[in-house]
Amino acid sequence: MPSEIRRIFDPHIHMTSRTTDDYAAMYDVGVRALVEPSFWLGQPRTSPASFYDYFDALLGWEPFRAAQYGIAHHCTLALNPKEANDPRCVPVLEELPRYLLKDGVVAVGEIGYDAMTPAEDSALAAQLELALAHGLPALVHTPHRDKAAGLARTLDVLRESKLPPERVVLDHLNETTVGPAADSGCWLGFSIYPDTKMDPDRMVRILRVHGTERVLVNSAADWGRSDPLKTAHVGEAMLAAGFDEDAVDQVLWRNPVAFYGQSGRLRLEAAPPAEQLYQGNSVLRGGE
Amino acid sequence: MLTPLASLRTGLELRLTVESRAWLHRALAEAADTKTGAGTTASATGADTTASATGPGTAENTAGPRGLPAWELHFVTAGRNCRPAERHAQAGHDVVDAARVLLLHAAAPGTDTVVRLYERGSADERRAVLLALPHLDPPPGTPRALALVEDALRTNDTRLVAAALGPYAATHLDAHQWRQGVLKCLFTGVPVDAVAGLEHRAAGDGELARMLTDYARERSAAGRTVPEDLHRVLRLARFENT
Numbered sequence: 247m248p249s250e251i252r253r254i255f256d257p258h259i260h261m262t263s264r265t266t267d268d269y270a271a272m273y274d275v276g277v278r279a280l281v282e283p284s285f286w287l288g289q290p291r292t293s294p295a296s297f298y299d300y301f302d303a304l305l306g307w308e309p310f311r312a313a314q315y316g317i318a319h320h321c322t323l324a325l326n327p328k329e330a331n332d333p334r335c336v337p338v339l340e341e342l343p344r345y346l347l348k349d350g351v352v353a354v355g356e357i358g359y360d361a362m363t364p365a366e367d368s369a370l371a372a373q374l375e376l377a378l379a380h381g382l383p384a385l386v387h388t389p390h391r392d393k394a395a396g397l398a399r400t401l402d403v404l405r406e407s408k409l410p411p412e413r414v415v416l417d418h419l420n421e422t423t424v425g426p427a428a429d430s431g432c433w434l435g436f437s438i439y440p441d442t443k444m445d446p447d448r449m450v451r452i453l454r455v456h457g458t459e460r461v462l463v464n465s466a467a468d469w470g471r472s473d474p475l476k477t478a479h480v481g482e483a484m485l486a487a488g489f490d491e492d493a494v495d496q497v498l499w500r501n502p503v504a505f506y507g508q509s510g511r512l513r514l515e516a517a518p519p520a521e522q523l524y525q526g527n528s529v530l531r532g533g534e
Numbered sequence: 535m536l537t538p539l540a541s542l543r544t545g546l547e548l549r550l551t552v553e554s555r556a557w558l559h560r561a562l563a564e565a566a567d568t569k570t571g572a573g574t575t576a577s578a579t580g581a582d583t584t585a586s587a588t589g590p591g592t593a594e595n596t597a598g599p600r601g602l603p604a605w606e607l608h609f610v611t612a613g614r615n616c617r618p619a620e621r622h623a624q625a626g627h628d629v630v631d632a633a634r635v636l637l638l639h640a641a642a643p644g645t646d647t648v649v650r651l652y653e654r655g656s657a658d659e660r661r662a663v664l665l666a667l668p669h670l671d672p673p674p675g676t677p678r679a680l681a682l683v684e685d686a687l688r689t690n691d692t693r694l695v696a697a698a699l700g701p702y703a704a705t706h707l708d709a710h711q712w713r714q715g716v717l718k719c720l721f722t723g724v725p726v727d728a729v730a731g732l733e734h735r736a737a738g739d740g741e742l743a744r745m746l747t748d749y750a751r752e753r754s755a756a757g758r759t760v761p762e763d764l765h766r767v768l769r770l771a772r773f774e775n776t
Contacts, residue, residue, distance in 0.1 A: 306657030310691045344602075348656050349613030511614045515626050 249491045251481040256280040257502040258385070258417060258437065258464035259474060261308055261319070262287075262300075268467070268474045269315035275478035279318040279514055281506060282308060283356045283385050286328045288469050294338040297325070305350050318514050320506065322355035322385045323348075330369035331361070339372055346380045352509040353377070355385025356417070359396045362389065367403070374407040383413045383508050385435075388423060397423045401430050415462055415505060420444055424452055428460075433505050437466035438476035446476070446483035453484065458496050462505060539639055539669055546632040549622040557608075557615045558633055565605035565640035605641045609634055609651065613658060627658075627693075634662030638670065645675040652682045660686065661694055667702035680706050687715050695719065696728035704731030713742045716767060717749065726763045736770040743771035 254277040261269070261282050272280075282304055284297075291297060304321040312319035323345050329335040346354065354377040359366050377384040386404070389396035397416065404414060411431030418437050419427050427434055436452070437443045444452075449463060465476040473479075481494045506512055547555055608615070616633040618625045643651070648670065652663040664686055667679055679702065686698035699715050707715065712735060719726050726732055736742055746768045750760045768774075 302656075306660070307689075307691060310657065310693070344654065347607065347610045349611065349658065350656060513613070513626070515623070 249485045249494075251276050251478060251485075251498065252491065252495050253278050254477050254481065254498045255502040256464055256474070256477050257415075257462045257506065258283055258435065258466050260285060260466070260468035261312065262303060263469035264467060264474060266311065266315070269312060269317060272474050273315050273317060275475055276481075277317055277474075277477065279320070279502075279512075280312070281320045281322060281352060281385075281502070283322040283353075284324055285326045285356050285387075285468070290332065291329060292332075292334055294335065294341065297335065297338040298341065301345050305345075305348050309350060318512075320350050320352045320512065322353040323351055324355050324357045324373050324385075325369050326356055327358050327360035327366050327369070327387060327389075331363055331365045336365070336369070339369070342373070342376060343380075346376060346382060349511055349513075351382070352506040352511050353383040353385045353415075354380070356387040357384060358387035358400055358417075359389045360387075362392070362396055362399060370400075370403055371407065374403070374409050377413065378407065378409050381509070383415065383505060384409060386414055386416050386432075388416055388418050388427075390418070393418075393420070394422055397426060401426065404430070404432070413508060417462075417464070418443060418466070421448065421452065424456060428456060433460045433462055433501075435462045435464060437464050438473075438480055439466070440471055440473055440476075446479045449480050450483045450487045450489075453489070453493075453497070454487070458489075458493050458501075460501070461497055462502050463497055539636065542632050543636055546629060546636070549618050549625055549629055551617050551619050554616045554618075554629075558636075561605065561608035561612075561615075561633075561637060562640045564608065565637045568603055568605050569640065569642045603641075605637055606651070609637050609662075610655075610659065612637070630658065631662055631665060634659065635666045635669065638662065638666040642671060644672070645678050648674045649678050649682065652685075657691055657694060661697045664694070664697040664702070665700060668700060668705070676706055683707060684711065687711070687718065690722065692722050692724050695722060696724045699724075699729045701730040704729075704735060709739075709741070713739070713745060716742065717745055720746075720749065720761055720764050720767075726767055732767070733770055736767055738773050739771045743768060746771065 254275065256272070256277055257280070259280050259282060261280065284300060284304060287300070301323055304323065309319040323342065325335065325338050325342070345351065354373050357370050357373045359370065374384060386400060388400060400416065404411070412433070415433035415435045416427045416430070417435035419434055420443070424434060434456070436449055438446060438449060443466070453461065463477055463480050465472065465474050467474040467476070477498055481498050484494050484497070485491070503512065503514070547558065550558065612633045613630050616630055618629045622629070648663060652660050655663065663682065667674065667683070683698045683703050683706070686694040689695065695715070695718055699719070703712065703715065716726065716729060716736070718724070719729060746764055750764055753760045
């Protein structure tokens with residue numbers, strides 16, 4: 247029997263920006279659970295209320311849509327680094343604590359740096375405190391511009407916080423940042439994109455060097471050019487490169503379950519047992 | 535004979551894990567204390583309100599917004615604290631709904647609190663508020679409670695739509711909105727069994743019959759099947775024998 251991908255947990259994908267066709271295609275390649283981090287929507291927000299509607303969608307409408315396609319949906323909530331610089335948006339931090347209590351919230355995120363400003367320093371530190379107080383992990387975005395310096399500054403802030411490294415994933419890593427990120431003891435997140443960030447073959451090379459422990463692979467698919475099936479492509483590339491099914495399952499399922507499971511709030515009931523997937527079972531497609 | 539909520543509680547307890555049953559007892563006791571004015575709050579003073587049930591996140595007992603009554607924290611966090619036993623694993627959502635309805639009933643919140651819990655709730659919490667509406671004592675102020683029902687009926691989340699069309703809507707929703715609600719069930723695939731008081735309210739409703747007939751014609755013109763539920767409601771609306 248040829249090796250195959252048993253099940254996929256996409257630990258970072260912005261489904262708000264995706265269609266139901268994407269949900270169906272994700273289910274077909276084995277995606278059974280995902281985490282949707284709150285982030286920038288492309289169009290800047292101008293008030294905290296805009297965040298509340300977005301958070302409510304991540305706690306209501308989007309899990310409903312996902313469940314119709316047999317996928318368990320969770321979210322991470324935060325004031326994102328980019329909008330942390332807009333004083334009109336910052337008051338969302340005052341309401342964040344009540345949102346972080348919600349059952350569907352499995353981490354604080356995305357937090358971190360965009361342009362490395364003092365406002366971003368304050369928002370990052372404040373939200374790491376919130377993660378600690380709520381017993382939640384943190385999803386930390388590393389900046390796209392000036393990434394190596396941004397990671398160094400991120401690690402400094404993390405060391406000053408009391409949040410232990412095993413409760414933190416550093417996301418959007420690449421060949422130049424994986425070393426210091428791994429040394430920090432944090433989980434390592436990689437976003438696989440069609441043109442930018444990482445691609446499946448480069449991801450396999452990193453897995454060969456660093457191993458499969460503490461590694462999360464995500465599509466980070468959003469409103470830009472991106473592909474919600476990139477997690478599956480990494481699984482295929484791993485199998486083609488000689489990794490076995492168990493290693494693929496560790497990276498694409500068990501690792502994200504272990505990381506977000508630290509919240510005590512993962513609910514994977516929408517995901518059918520792995521053995522059913524071998525028979526192509528689609529009983530939970532729903533709504534059909 | 536047991537009241538509906540007493541039956542709900544008995545059925546719920548039978549389906550819970552031992553830990554969840556202990557959580558439920560404590561949460562309901564704290565909610566009842568709120569009712570009598572002896573309630574605790576989830577302040578940062580270290581009051582242990584959820585510690586045994588929150589798993590690794592043990593700091594949560596002090597993490598709630600200051601001044602949040604302990605029972606409200608239980609209401610919000612019921613999804614992760616109230617778990618069905620292994621053999622009832624498929625009952626996940628029902629179990630959490632039941633726990634939240636019992637908490638609302640035990641705390642006997644005023645209308646302001648009911649509205650706030652809905653407006654600030656996740657979809658699951660909102661559904662619980664809707665399900666609890668007919669059971670609350672004191673009953674919430676009708677216009678404001680009805681506004682919650684109307685809010686839910688504007689969504690396309692079928693679980694909210696179904697919960698909105700419970701006994702509270704059967705009693706209070708005006709004829710036009712109620713008919714729109716029934717039609718929405720047929721559009722979105724919510725079984726009309728979810729509509730409380732269906733037989734009573736649909737009986738002899740000529741306007742509903744017209745709407746259903748038009749919808750059936752639209753479906754047929756598009757070459758689509760007409761749902762059996764539509765025929766069922768139509769028979770009621772036309773006073774035909776079922």
